[in-house]
Amino acid sequence: RWMRFIHTSRFVGWMVALLTLFTTVLLVVFSQRTDEFFLTVDQIAPRPIFSQIAFSYTDEDATKAAKNAAENATPPAYQIRMQDMARDVELFASQLEDLAAPSAPRLPKPDQDRLAQLWNQRLSSSLTGDDMPLLIQMPDKAEVIRVVRALIWEIGRRGIEEPEQFVDPNLNINTYVGETPTSRDLELRRAGDFYSVQEARDQLARQLRRRVSLPDKYYPVLEKAVLGILRPNMSLNEPMTERLKAINRDRVQPVVLKIEPGRALVNRGEKITKSRIALLKAYSEAKNARDKAENMFQQYCGKIALIVLLFVAGILVLSSQLFRNHPTTNREYALLASIVLLQLLVARVVLDFSAIFSWPSPGLVPYLLMPAFGPMLTTVLTNTRRANLIALLTSFFLSILADNNFIVLVYSVVTGVVSVNLAKGVRRRFQIMKAGLGAGVAGMLCALAFAAYLQVDPPSALWQGMASIIAGLISALMISSVVPVYEWIFKVTTDLRWLELTDLNHPLLRRLFMEAPGTYHHSLSVAHLAEAATEEIGGNSLQARVCSLFHDIGKLVKPEYFTENIRGRENPHDNLAPHMSALILVAHVKEGVNFALQYRLNPEIIDVIKEHHGTSKIFYFYHRAKQLEKDALEGSKILNLPEEDVPRVDEETYRYPGPKPQTRECGVVSLADAVEGASRSLGHPTPQRVEAMIKEIVFGKLKDGQLDECSLTLNDLNKIAESFTFNLVNMLHARVSYPKDDLEPEKSAPEVPAASS
16 A cells, blocks of 8 residues: 555655755756866867966976976985994004014014015005014004094095096085984085095095104005005995985975966967866866855856756656656656666766866766766666657756766767667667667767867877777666666566566476466467567567466466366366356466465566456356356246346456556457467368457457557557467468378378478
8 A cells, every 4th residue: 555655646756856856956066066178188279268267276297397306406315434444443553553562573574474464464455574674663653543543534534436436526415424314414515525545545645744753764664554444435325315305305395376367278279288287177176166156156046947947848758758658656757767866976976086086087078977878777677768868868967067068968969869779679688788889889989070070189089989988888887787776676677587587497387387288388379479469569579478478377276177278178167157167267367466476576477467357258157157047037937936036147257357458568468368268269260260250359358448448559459460360370270181192001100291290
């Protein structure tokens, strides 16, 4: 009861409409503003674009270039290593102090040579054995050690470079001494300020003569002993250099340009670059922000008014044209409304993603909105007339969503209408992919046409075409995913599902084959007749076939009480009163509904089980009951009994409870069932007799009012009768009589050719 109220109540219908309108306004009006220009990189600007407002623009390219320049200008960081020199100085001091021992002056010549060799190995000096006596005799060794320590530290701290380590003497270098420096320890110097190895040693020699007072003969030996301590001590510290580059890069401020009103943002014929795209995006954002602040209420009111007008127009077309001859429920309205909202949601996600992440480029966005999704889904779930309306309606909504973009409007109409025609009659999943690909190709042609008109460069035009194809394929994949969900929620049966139900291995059909073979073959014949006739009148032939297969499953309860299953056995109705026989026949409808509910068959199948007999009369048992009534009346006269004591035959007892067929497909199944059953009684089924029988049954049901509620026209009935005649004549064709061979023995049966079976 509640479900009937929800499906048929006008109040619920209006609530569905208002909720759909409200959600559409939310998706379309209150959305992220998009780039109004939709230009692509390398496209030739078809017209000049001037700034209408003053705004600030952060030039990302200039900022990036400034940061890169600051990074490239960062001097590298070099460490001046003093550890090795300090160690060697201490080793020099230790060895020089050892030479001051009392035994040192008395060293023999071989020992002096060995001592010189050891000194050279440790300090990279160039002493000989003859130099050792002078080192031993050198006065004031403590002062010499002190001065050498100081000079090595002073010269080493300045830095000693490798040969040709710095080619440019003017190169700036950051230097530091130590292991864990901070930015305060860094000293900025020129590469020309560093010593070469020879310069460092020359400086050490000069300073020794200046700061150490010794007789001249000792200086050459002292220089030989200490000059080897000075070696290259500068190494590049890459981590420190990268940190310095990052610091300098972060210190660069964004490059902000002030754009005045009237300034040309893009000139006609100019090749669009990434920087121009960024400038136009910033201009659009600034302009949209100003418009929101100044005219937000007016803009929102205008958009809402447009949406309401389009919505009302769509409802008027929907109710006056598409549902005129078709009873509808709120569930069907909700189905179409959900498709429109889902289409807008998909487009909204694409637009917002592009606006937030600046990808893909604005020129590709119109071709990625997937406008074929809604129309194709409507075609698969309902029919092409409704789908074409959805295609037009969503096209206008999408163009408003994209800031009244003409490209979006044309592209959506083209791909939507093409997708509807390609998805018509889809019965397999791969056909949806073909329809999506076809819609994508149509969109690609539309994109190429706009590319030629707007002078888009060939690579960008190719990308736009590819985007259209990708959008079409993604739409097809999404449809394949959501169709089962729609079938479950809205109790819709698509041709995809009808095709699955034609499988004769369904448990109910298997039972029918095993337990009621006559009914099974009757159902197959009815399915053949109904499918062909429905195809002739433009109905859903697949639905008619499936419903025919299941229309008599209720006969599984008492199959032996139905004529087609009695073959060769005693008729159980001979021992029953007519009204009991009628009750058994009528009961197969109720039993069929129970089976259908138990096996969760589609609502359309259940409707056909209920309606395929309508309220028609069970003529055989009705006439039998009338004959018994007549005999009883005559007997009462003979016995002088009052006629009132004779029970009267109630015609309603011999009629099916209904309802009458409500759809064209159900009407065809009802006619096919009656025609196929009656054809079994034809003794000599000539074409003329078959045609006469069919017309009598078809127009007899029309006269009885059984077809009043299924919208079949007289033209449809004539086509149905012609189809029945053609197919039934071929089904009941007579075989050629094969003559016997007189020479063949009588006991030998004639061989039947394989073609005749």
